[in-house]
Amino acid sequence: MICLVQHVDVEPLEVAPEPITTQRALEKASQHDPYVLYDGALASGDTGYRWGSAYALRTMPHSPRRRGPRGTVLGPDDADAAELLAWIARTRPWGDLAGISVERHREPTLHEHFVVGDGGNWDWWWSTVAPPRTPGQDLVVPLDDTADAQAITALNEIGNPTAESEPGTGRTELWAGIRDELDPSRVIAAAALHRSRTGHGVLTGIVVDPAHRGRGLGRAVTAALTRGCIEADGVATLGMYADNDTARSLYSSLGYRVAHEFASRAITPR
Numbered sequence: 516m517i518c519l520v521q522h523v524d525v526e527p528l529e530v531a532p533e534p535i536t537t538q539r540a541l542e543k544a545s546q547h548d549p550y551v552l553y554d555g556a557l558a559s560g561d562t563g564y565r566w567g568s569a570y571a572l573r574t575m576p577h578s579p580r581r582r583g584p585r586g587t588v589l590g591p592d593d594a595d596a597a598e599l600l601a602w603i604a605r606t607r608p609w610g611d612l613a614g615i616s617v618e619r620h621r622e623p624t625l626h627e628h629f630v631v632g633d634g635g636n637w638d639w640w641w642s643t644v645a646p647p648r649t650p651g652q653d654l655v656v657p658l659d660d661t662a663d664a665q666a667i668t669a670l671n672e673i674g675n676p677t678a679e680s681e682p683g684t685g686r687t688e689l690w691a692g693i694r695d696e697l698d699p700s701r702v703i704a705a706a707a708l709h710r711s712r713t714g715h716g717v718l719t720g721i722v723v724d725p726a727h728r729g730r731g732l733g734r735a736v737t738a739a740l741t742r743g744c745i746e747a748d749g750v751a752t753l754g755m756y757a758d759n760d761t762a763r764s765l766y767s768s769l770g771y772r773v774a775h776e777f778a779s780r781a782i783t784p785r
Contacts, residue, residue, distance in 0.1 A: 536557075541563050548589065554639065555572055555713070556574075556713045557572055558574070558712075564599065567595035569589065569592060569599040571603060583614070586603060587615070588621075589617075596618075596624070597627075600624055604629055604784065615779070617777070619636055619776040625778075629783065633780070634781055635779055636758070636776070636779075637777050638757055639752070639773070639775045641752045642772065648738070648742075649738045670704075670705055679719050688709065689740070690705060706737055717754075734768075
C-alpha cells in the first residue's frame with residue numbers, strides 16, 4: 516500500500532515544544548508505543564520534545580558502524596510531525612545530528628528542512644507471543660561468542676557481510692546456531708541476541724549459509740532465540756530492511772508485528 520502525505524505549509528512555532536526529560540514521560544507522550552517501551556530510550560540527562568501528538572528523541576545507534584547521534588520523530592499526526600521536524604531543523608536543540616528517522620511516508624518532509632543524504636528503509640518489529648517449536652529446532656545449539664567468533668565471522672562473510680552481530684566483541688548476550696553435521700567446526704546458521712537501549716532483547720545477525728538455505732535453518736534459530744527471549748523478558752524485537760521479503764514472511768509467521776516503517780537518512784542543516 517502506498518501512503519501519500521499531503522504537503523503541509525508549516526508556520527514557525529511561536530511556542531517551543533514541550534520538553535520530555537524522563538522515560539516515563541516519553542512513554543506517556545507516545546501513548547505507550549512499543550518502540551518507545553522496548554527500544555527508544557532517552558539517554559541519561561537528555562531531553563526529548565513533544566508537539567501535539569508528535570514526539571522526538573535523540574538516540575545513539577546500536578552499532579558502532581554508525582557514527583553520531585540521530586533523531587527520531589514519531590506520532591500519529593502528519594501536521595504535528597511536520598511542525599516538530601521544522602522546529603528541530605530551525606533550532607537544532609541537540610546540536611548537529613548525523614541522521615534522522617521518520618515514518619517512511621513522511622520522508623519527503625525531510626527534504627523541506629534538511630540537506631538529505633544516503634540512508635535506508637527498515638521496519639521495527641516486536642512480539643510478545645512465543646512461537647511454537649519448529650522443524651529443525653533440535654539442531655539449534657548455543658554458540659560461544661569467543662570460541663566460535665571465527666566461525667560466525669566466516670558465516671557472515673558469505674551469508675550477509677552487513678550483519679551487525681559483532682561476534683567476538685562481547686556485544687552479544689546469547690547466540691543460537693546450527694553447526695555443519697559433516698564439519699562441526701563450521702557454523703551454517705546463527706542468530707544473536709543484543710540488548711536495546713531500554714534493556715530488552717533485540718534479535719540481530721540472523722544469517723544462513725547460502726549453500727544451506729531452503730532447509731528452514733533461519734526459521735529454527737530465529738524461533739529458538741525468540742522463544743527464549745520472550746520467556747525471559749516478555750518481548751522480543753528486531754529490525755529488518757524493508758526490501759527483505761523473505762525475512763518479512765518469516766517474522767510474520769513467527770508472530771512478529773510491524774510497529775513502525777522507518778526511513779532513516781543522513782542529514783545536514785540547510
